[in-house]
Amino acid sequence: MKSSQKKYVTVALKGMAMGAADVVPGVSGGTIAFITGIYEELITTISNVNLNLITILRTQGFGEFWKKLNGNFLASLLIGILISVFSLMKLTSYLIENHPIYIWSFFFGLVAASIWYVGKQIEKWNVANIIGLILAAVIAFGITLLTPSNEDASLIYLFFSGAIAICAMILPGISGAFILVLLGTYENISTAVSNLDFIKIAVVGAGAVLGILSFSKLLKWLFNNYKNLVLSILTGFIAGSLNKIWPWKKVTETMLVKDKKIPISEISVLPQNFDGNPQLLAAIACAILGFLLILALEYVGNKPIKQESK
Numbered sequence: 001m002k003s004s005q006k007k008y009v010t011v012a013l014k015g016m017a018m019g020a021a022d023v024v025p026g027v028s029g030g031t032i033a034f035i036t037g038i039y040e041e042l043i044t045t046i047s048n049v050n051l052n053l054i055t056i057l058r059t060q061g062f063g064e065f066w067k068k069l070n071g072n073f074l075a076s077l078l079i080g081i082l083i084s085v086f087s088l089m090k091l092t093s094y095l096i097e098n099h100p101i102y103i104w105s106f107f108f109g110l111v112a113a114s115i116w117y118v119g120k121q122i123e124k125w126n127v128a129n130i131i132g133l134i135l136a137a138v139i140a141f142g143i144t145l146l147t148p149s150n151e152d153a154s155l156i157y158l159f160f161s162g163a164i165a166i167c168a169m170i171l172p173g174i175s176g177a178f179i180l181v182l183l184g185t186y187e188n189i190s191t192a193v194s195n196l197d198f199i200k201i202a203v204v205g206a207g208a209v210l211g212i213l214s215f216s217k218l219l220k221w222l223f224n225n226y227k228n229l230v231l232s233i234l235t236g237f238i239a240g241s242l243n244k245i246w247p248w249k250k251v252t253e254t255m256l257v258k259d260k261k262i263p264i265s266e267i268s269v270l271p272q273n274f275d276g277n278p279q280l281l282a283a284i285a286c287a288i289l290g291f292l293l294i295l296a297l298e299y300v301g302n303k304p305i306k307q308e309s310k
Contacts, residue, residue, distance in 0.1 A: 008076040014038055015080020022169050022176055023085055023092045023190075024107060031114045031172040031238060035298055040223060042077070043170070045070040046216035089190050104247040105283035109290030111242055117298060118172060119235040122228050129232035136233040140240025146182055155203045161185040162207030167215040172234045178244060247283050248274040 014036040018029035033039040049069065057065035066072075095103045122129065161183045169176030180186035192200035222230045246268040253265035271278035 008072050011073055011076040012080035015077040016084045019081035019084025020088050023089050024177055028172055030170045034172045035117050035294055043216050043219045046212055047220040049213055089193055101247045101279050101283050102286050104245050105286035106290040107245045109287030110294055113291040113294035115238050122231045124228050129229055132229050133232040133236035136236025137240035140237045141243050144244040158203050159207035162204035163211030166208035166211040243268055
């Protein structure tokens with residue numbers, strides 16, 4: 001396989017990992033992008049999308065347009081993400097409903113390892129970085145305690161839900177799926193994906209495009225000018241989000257959706273205080289597996305890939 005082909009197959013596989021994370025409320029696809037070594041290229045590529053590309057397409061042809069767009073990278077990544085979203089949405093919902101301790105323990109280990117990975121990228125610690133880390137952790141922890149909205153999902157509301165959630169999806173530590181849960185649109189959107197409701201999918205997608213094009217420019221500027229501070233904040237966000245995916249929860253409030261009780265408010269408890277079998281040994285094994293997966297993804301992300309010849 002040619003080096004360029006190998007590169008984009010690898011990017012597609014990383015996209016599949018991002019998509020798998022993004023369908024789980026509590027896990028960020030942005031974290032996976034960061035760990036696998038494509039985060040800054042992703043942010044730079046998205047932030048470079050502008051109206052000037054249309055001029056290039058009209059005056060210089062599709063080939064130059066595609067190169068300026070970094071089209072091979074974007075297409076490979078999107079293919080991987082979409083494969084995961086459309087194939088794993090039902091499986092993830094089934095696992096969360098029927099084996100919650102296993103799946104949350106796995107993701108707890110994965111996210112805990114992400115804290116270590118992102119934190120070690122910080123080249124210099126100072127007071128500002130420490131304060132940023134602490135504040136971000138507190139904010140993220142506070143977000144996990146919020147009660148989901150019971151808002152009616154009109155098309156306009158779905159549009160803005162997509163715009164807000166996509167910003168979270170590309171930010172390591174904040175789960176876009178969890179933002180959709182808070183906004184009260186996660187089930188509506190997951191049902192639309194499962195049932196191939198293309199109108200709702202298109203509306204959410206349009207909102208996501210608007211959100212990601214706007215937010216990526218800000219992220220690129222922050223990375224270029226305040227990289228260590230940004231990494232500190234991201235580390236704090238990831239650490240604070242751990243409460244959301246703690247495996248042992250006590251439900252304090254539920255909501256009836258389609259004749260089915262859905263927990264909308266939970267508190268984290270120790271395994272010995274869990275109402276049911278805590279399955280502690282199996283949970284520890286799943287958490288270790290998640291931690292090891294991050295090490296494997298880091299290894300894949302650090303493998304050098306030859307760039308496509310110009």
